[in-house]
Amino acid sequence: MSVLMVQGTTSDAGKSTLVAALGRYFARQGVRVAPFKPQNMALNSAVTSDAGEIGRAQALQAQACHVAPHTDMNPVLLKPASDTGAQVIIQGRAIGNMQALDYHQYKTTAQSAVLESFRRLRSQYDLILVEGAGSPAEINLRENDIANMGFAEAVDCPVILVADIDRGGVFAHIVGTLELLSETERERVVGFVINRFRGDIKLLESGLDWLEDYTGKPVLGVLPYLHDLYMDAEDAISTQQTGASGKLNVVVPVLPRISNHTDFDALRLHPEVNLEFVSARTPLPECDLVILPGSKNVRGDLAYLKENNWQRQLDRHLRYGGKILGICGGLQMLGRSILDPGGVESEPGSETGFGYLDFTTTLTPQKALKNVCGFLTMDSCEKEIPVQGYEIHCGISRGPALQRPLARLVADNGQRSADGAISDDGQILATYLHGLFDASAAQQALLRWAGLSEPCLLDLQGHREVQLDRLADSVGNAMDSRWLKQLAHLQ
Structure with missing residues (x-):
């Protein structure tokens, strides 16, 4: 059984998307794969097959893996009700509202639920794809961390770091994140994925060579910018429009x-x-x-x-x-x-x-x-x-x-x-x-x-499937196939 954790240099670097893409990719190979996010903070949620509540992104990732969403896939969900407080949901059930400082102390208790859910998933699947939250370099949140490196070290799993090149500063994001990790955490990072690249890859190659020489870690893939990609939003409101006729x-x-x-x-x-x-x-x-x-x-x-x-x-x-x-x-x-x-x-x-x-x-x-x-x-x-x-x-x-x-x-x-x-x-x-x-x-x-007098039909579920397949194709074409096969024990 394999476990891989995807962490990001920033929020919205592409963690959720990469986990969904890898989930669909491996499901196509016949691998029994499931998503897992230890802790999520989001106001978009979904109801699971066991009548609980998880983050919307994990429900989409479950769809990518061709499995039913379950509360074990997102054992801690925080739903902000104010700037300093949130409703705390443990294994699909709300236990009450907490202020940020109170929850920080509660995290040691929450970790027990996280590890319990992870163990159950681990016994049922060949591969668990774990999504981190925010960035592991948020040093003010390192104590009692259950969302990023704290979890990775608790279960002893490898980590890949994803960064968004479309926003600029991708090399600084990657190197700066590594610098703020402890020595054991840096050793846990097995490679990088650069997300949302557009342009001629030859113009990026010198930077990739420098990054690998400087860090001693491989770039496992450069994922292209996929135009008009639709994915269920984890939390932020998408402003993407489709050229509506205005009827x-x-x-x-x-x-x-x-x-x-x-x-x-x-x-x-x-x-x-x-x-x-x-x-x-x-x-x-x-x-x-x-x-x-x-x-x-x-x-x-x-x-x-x-x-x-x-x-x-x-x-x-x-x-x-x-x-x-x-x-x-x-x-x-x-x-x-x-x-x-x-x-x-x-x-x-x-x-x-x-x-x-x-x-x-x-x-x-x-x-x-x-x-x-x-x-x-x-x-x-x-x-x-x-x-x-x-x-x-x-x-x-x-x-x-x-x-x-x-x-x-x-x-x-x-x-x-x-x-x-x-x-x-x-x-x-x-x-x-x-x-x-x-x-x-x-x-x-x-x-x-x-x-509308005679509205046409939009097949949203079918549209989701098309987008997940696009992501899987992108991963299959852009990432190191030998490394992917090794990860899922396919060779």
Whole structure:
């Protein structure tokens, strides 16, 4: 059984992408391979086959490996609720909120869960691809580290270091990172991967020769810049657009604690949709549809929107025939009020909602985590439209508006439920369902409701598969094939 850890010189150097690429590459070779990230900090998450919660990137990496996502693949997930605190999720279950200093002390306890999950995965697969977090050179975080070299040394695994040349300074990033590692940590680095290179490789060769001579370590591959590469975002909002025709204009406000904005990937990629993420501090642009997204701090983000005059702007949007869709936290904002008596997301208290739908939400410590499927029940649909997705929320909503649900769902465990609400005039939809636009039939019905007469279909799942195969092809062409085979014991 083999283990390889991918660490980066910086955040967004390409760790998640490289693990996904290697996962698909080795899965093609018939290797039983799985991803693993000891600790992740992200507000984009996914529900696993064992009804837990992990980072969205690890769910995509599992897809790359042709395995079901499991909580052991990301045993520690931190979901920031403020600048200094986060919800701590251990092996798929939220254990509460912690301030940064408190969590720093808790890391020794978290490491036990990390190693336990790693041992279970190790017993089931031929190869474990481990993703680090941020950079191993963050010396202020070295004590009790479980995300980078602390983990690598605990399980005694080799490390490759990936760096992004597109941002410039790639040699300084690599050499500087090595200099800040301890001697034993430097010895653990078996080579480098340079990511996102564009141009003539001959112009880079002298630099690669210098790097290998200076460090005594090989460059295992130079990965090309892949234009129009689509990958589920681990956390940062992608501004990549696809040249939409502008038939339908959709606006999503960027909340301070926006979560699961991968809900909108199908819209961002759709050829007939112009999706725009806008700052809540700017005026609401003219559009057909406003989507209020999920939030890790719903009361705080709702107050932020109201402070920036969004109540009046949404009123005007509706008055002129616009549509509004609220997803998860966005659903809660559309109601009468949000109550948090136990301080689940922030200090105990309440916040008045936008009041478009007659229900009230109470936040509770118990989080709903489930994959679901079912049917949309919109009046505009001549027949039931299949829909599927997942729920991740702490709120329980009750009120008359929910008696006219948007969907009827069945969870993995067979539990049936009605979800969401439709306003009396049909201009407002609300749902707890993430991934609402991912299924083609539901996507088409919702876009028709929003204003497209005959929307074309976008196969998001198929698109993901194409991108993962592109990544695997890139790795196969650019990385040292002998080293890859040695890693997975293929020779």
